[in-house]
Amino acid sequence: xxxxxxxxxxxxxxxLHDHQSITNFEHHDVAIPITVLEExxxxxxxxxTKNFSAREVIRFIDKLSGSxxxxxxxxxxxxxxxxxxxxxxxxQGLDAETIYARGKNDHKIINSALHxxxxxxxxxxxxxxxxxxxxIKAKALGIVAEDYETGKVALENIQPSSVCxxxxxxxxxxxxxxxxxxxxxxxxxxxxxxxxxxxxxxxxKSSSLAVYNPHLDRIERIExxxxxxxxxxxxEQAFALNALLNPDIKLVAxxxxxxxxxxxxxxxxxxxxxxxxxQIILARPIVPLSNKEIxxxxxxxxxxIGPYMEPLWDNLKFIKSQFGENEKKRKxxxxxxxxxxFVITPLAFIRGRSLSNIMFIVDEAQNLTPHEIKTIITRAGxxxxxxxxxxxxxxxxxxxxxxxxxxxxxxxxLRGQNLFAHVKLEKGERSELANxxxxxx
Numbered sequence: 001x002x003x004x005x006x007x008x009x010x011x012x013x014x015x016l017h018d019h020q021s022i023t024n025f026e027h028h029d030v031a032i033p034i035t036v037l038e039e040x041x042x043x044x045x046x047x048x049t050k051n052f053s054a055r056e057v058i059r060f061i062d063k064l065s066g067s068x069x070x071x072x073x074x075x076x077x078x079x080x081x082x083x084x085x086x087x088x089x090x091x092q093g094l095d096a097e098t099i100y101a102r103g104k105n106d107h108k109i110i111n112s113a114l115h116x117x118x119x120x121x122x123x124x125x126x127x128x129x130x131x132x133x134x135x136i137k138a139k140a141l142g143i144v145a146e147d148y149e150t151g152k153v154a155l156e157n158i159q160p161s162s163v164c165x166x167x168x169x170x171x172x173x174x175x176x177x178x179x180x181x182x183x184x185x186x187x188x189x190x191x192x193x194x195x196x197x198x199x200x201x202x203x204x205k206s207s208s209l210a211v212y213n214p215h216l217d218r219i220e221r222i223e224x225x226x227x228x229x230x231x232x233x234x235x236e237q238a239f240a241l242n243a244l245l246n247p248d249i250k251l252v253a254x255x256x257x258x259x260x261x262x263x264x265x266x267x268x269x270x271x272x273x274x275x276x277x278x279q280i281i282l283a284r285p286i287v288p289l290s291n292k293e294i295x296x297x298x299x300x301x302x303x304x305i306g307p308y309m310e311p312l313w314d315n316l317k318f319i320k321s322q323f324g325e326n327e328k329k330r331k332x333x334x335x336x337x338x339x340x341x342f343v344i345t346p347l348a349f350i351r352g353r354s355l356s357n358i359m360f361i362v363d364e365a366q367n368l369t370p371h372e373i374k375t376i377i378t379r380a381g382x383x384x385x386x387x388x389x390x391x392x393x394x395x396x397x398x399x400x401x402x403x404x405x406x407x408x409x410x411x412x413x414l415r416g417q418n419l420f421a422h423v424k425l426e427k428g429e430r431s432e433l434a435n436x437x438x439x440x441x
Contacts, residue, residue: 005081006124007031009113011106012039013130013399014148017369019056022076022083024150029073029081033089033112035105037061047351049372061085086112093118094141106134113143130399151370152403153412163236163424164192169201177201177208182220185212189219196249196421198222198239209235211242214418228329229322230268236425237261243421244269244387247276251377253365253411254389256425262389263363264315270359270387271319271329274336277383278357282312283347284364285372312344312363356381365407366390367397373406 006028014021015036022030043054061070064083068074073082091114096107110127117125127138127145135145169188176183189199195214200207209222224231224238227245232238236256243252244266254262263282270280316333323330336342347362355376362368362376365388373388380386390407402408414420 003027004124005029006126007116007120009033009086009109009116009125009127010036010148011109011127011129011131011134012036012043013134014128015040015057016043016050016053017130017148017399017404018150018371019053019060021148021150022057022060023080025081027079027081030076030083031086031112031116033086033109035089035108035112037085039105048348049351049369049375053371086116088112088115091115091118096137096141099141100137106131106137109134110138110141110143113138114141117143130404132398147404151409153408154403163198163200163239164189165200165202166192167202169203171203171206174201174203174206174208177210177219177221182213182216182218184218194416195418196243196246198242198423200235209238211239213248215248227265228268228271229319230264232265233261234427236423236427237265240265240423240425241269243423245273246421248418249421250380250385250419251414251421252385252387253407253414253420253422254387254425255392255407255411255422257391257393257428259428260425262425263312263361264318266361266387266389267312267315268319270361271333271336271342273359274332274341277359277385278341280336280342280359280361281350282342282344282361282363283350284309284312284362285347285367309344309346316344353379354381355379355384355386357383359385359387361387361389363389364396365410366392366395366405367400368406369400370404370406370409373410
């Protein structure tokens, strides 16, 4: 092979993040401590993605073992290394349970890696975990520990603005885009040309907001228009509404800090198009405080989920407030709610559904894993549009970061696809105080 073979020890967080992770270490060997199998057993029941991942990993190991003993190294095949389960968690030298505390699974996992390191002195043993604290504890005892890198996105691929300013555009071309509404692309955008890319075309003091239409190979003008009582306050919001209302764009990612209008714009555009779809669903993942399960909270199901859904209801109330009690559009919203055509729900409540004839908005998408994002998109049926909104710098789950979350992964992998558009909303529109906090605190 040329490259020195290594042994990677995976913890539970990696397997739940990506159920195919065991096969993602090229020709190197992969091991999991017996403690990880115990933890997978606890996660196997339920309808959440982590429960699905636990079941898939268990099935994979069962199939892999066949007539083998898991105490022996089993070939993974197809140019991969070997796999085994580490049974022993009592190393001869350093003992994590003596140094830290006894009975904790994290310390048993560290001990399994220490034992493997003692038995394979000439081989690099590397622990892989999404748990930052576990990595630090392992490193303190001399174990090389890393994050799981598969699916991670380079920072430069997610941070730049999705909006490009093109200077020195011919004044006649800008005049034509205003009079005709569009012009042929004819290399105006140069290397900046990208499917459904958004642009500010400039010539001196003249400028126009525009989008590149990949289907017709032309640049089309964008105007700031009211959408269900909401008018865009800046160029990025106008671009976002264009993506949300364009029937040729089936998948939209709206990125931006709190107060930039992501969810409000997505909701307003969905209501504007409610006759095109059988149902509008606005969902968000529930990330309990202190990472406790929602079952710890008092009350029935509605009481438990209410606080997490409140920001979504706030956006709906704001849109309603744009109309009087007897106005047609306000009554239309009420009818949609009463008839089940408009639903606000935790994301977990719709898992497993086929999404046909639906406009599906997923809020706080930065708290989803790449696998969860893929699972949602692959359920899209005919006449379905999916919108993901979020802020990649505001992660609320312990095992994701700005590089590994599903929203960043989506923007990186689908950039330039004809069915996809991404808009980064830069300017907060809540208040001067909110903008000050975002900029300086």
